[in-house]
Amino acid sequence: MPDHDSTALLSRQTKRRRVDIGVKRTVGTASAFFAKARATFFSAMNPQGSEQDVEYSVVQHADGEKSNVLRKLLKRANSYEDAMMPFPGATIISQLLKNNMNKNGGTEPSFQASGLSSTGSEVHQEDICSNSSRDSPPECLSPFGRPTMSQFDMDRLCDEHLRAKRARVENIIRGMSHSPSVALRGNENEREMAPQSVSPRESYRENKRKQKLPQQQQQSFQQLVSARKEQKREERRQLKQQLEDMQKQLRQLQEKFYQIYDSTDSENDEDGNLSEDSMRSEILEARAQDSVGRSDNEMCELDPGQFIDRARALIREQEMAENKPKREGSHKERDPGPNSLQPEGKHLAETLKQELNTAMSQVVDTVVKVFSAKPSRQVPQVFPPLQIPQARFAVNGENHNFHTANQRLQCFGDVIIPNPLDTFGSVQMRVPQTRRKPCPWWSAKTPRTSLPPAPRGHHQPLHQSPCRPPRASPSTFRHPFPSLDGLPVSESNRCSHRLLLGKDRASPESLDLTRETTSLRTKMSSHHLSHHPCSPAHPPSTAEGLSLSLIKSECGDLQDMSEISPYSGSAMQEGLSPNHLKKAKLMFFYTRYPSSNMLKTYFSDVKFNRCITSQLIKWFSNFREFYYIQMEKYARQAINDGVTSTEELSITRDCELYRALNMHYNKANDFEVPERFLEVAQITLREFFNAIIAGKDVDPSWKKAIYKVICKLDSEVPEIFKSPNCLQELLHE
DNA sequence: AACGTGCCTG
């Protein structure tokens, strides 16, 4: 260690006072001098004698089980939601058909043999693809239909893909031996008639290429095109055949249905009150007719949205059909046997209902559990500290509870409503308290008239003694996860304030929460998707939920990689985004002195270069600067307020210092500040306090000792921060 | 020399 004091003395003369301390960020290299000094400091400050340097083994996601349950539930619910999106609508029908196949199994052999099970769903799929492909080719290959894709569908797609490939090869060979007398228009027709074997994108590129090609090559393309045309015609014939078979099967089923149900149902059908059967047959017949009577182009005209509408109607009808026999009372037992169409729809509806019920009830249970814990004075009853040690980092939906409506109001999109506390004036500006002793400024409960009111609108107990802030102040920020620590924080204060719960967890939270996370997700997603060619036609709202990796894999699987921009091929970003800044700020709650290597691992989605690295380092430098400025400011303020002992200095989630810091690093207040940060902040504050009290601030380099202490207090940053999507995960759950 | 840090400034 160089002699900082001498250098500082020298530089004192200079215009700029240099207070470089060369704080090393590696823990192991701290000098013995500082270790001793620190020990002295702490023993002086901290009679309890707990050791600062205790290494905290951070147990990640200690509450993971609960959060996972919720996450899974929500995701499960989402997958159903996804299934209700326009595109997957077709998949629902495919699922129905598949279900039918499974359910009926041996009892309905005709169904299996009819081709409805495979070709039928294939038709659906391809209809949709070709339909959308004309407007926006990539949509066909977009992953939006994938989440619900079954193994069955996958296999089918593979087969299809192979078939298409083979066809292309054959066509090329054929085209080489064919006469070059084919009209150019053939290509156009082919694209419209049989889009399923030549991907729209391919056709498009072909078209583009053609314009640039010389005459000779154009001819060979025409040959190729005509060959394909023939092949498509053949396929089309086969398809028609299959569809006609399907029609037959459906008619048979319809007849069966009518036999089972009395004439009332039949009348309903005619009235437009469609039963499940007529609904199904309507869809399929429409298709069959399309394929037979119209051009294939028209066949593609079916709006994908109609699928979902029909699917919904189908489910409704199924439910109605389900209830009917019950109302009739005596027919209860007779249904399952002869009714061959009931089981599949029933099964789907029941599964859906069951899943939704389970999910909902579990979610409600979880939430109610947390909320019911709120009024109790004993948090540990619900979250015993020892069961969830080190829960300073919570990735749990329950953590949203400490958000309040007002806080959340501050973060709609990027519109931040300024927190009055953000403009908290400097110490010197403040009117000295009339008095002191018992009214430390750092307590939120301190009735500081010079300060704006607390932003969350909680009511302070009228006769609560403001003199014992941490003990008596209900913490509106308090979260239900206590942390295990061994820090020299005033034990009584910590314990008491841990027991306090926020009392204003507003009811509109769930709503706000949704909007908040949506806005965040939108920001994240739009950022990623803005570079992405795979789904150009999709508004961000539909694309939000998709992870980049999913899109990537989709593109990789199904698209010509050469068509993909460098961005979609790799998640690496050229520069740092506002979200990276936000993430860095949240990381500051854990580490004040991250090494550049650490930054590289935690910002893995950024293409690192010297500039990026130094920018990130600069960020943290700026964070520290703000942090230490606040600390000094509040320490001086405390001294001015007559505080004489560090014992009186404690940082809670209510105190102004905390709020200032929180506003700076966690403006939207959508992240739960780890308990450890409060502890570190308290230590820092006390360090400053003691130094100032001791008059050390006359030395220009007086802060270096404090920096040295604080740089040792970094804790491990949770693993989740390594994820490029951590913001979504952190703030969503 | 390259890098990291803190201070100051805008």
Place this chain on the structure above:
DNA sequence: CAGGCACGTT
């Protein structure tokens, strides 16, 4: 928050 600077460390 970033740029510029001085300085310490490697």
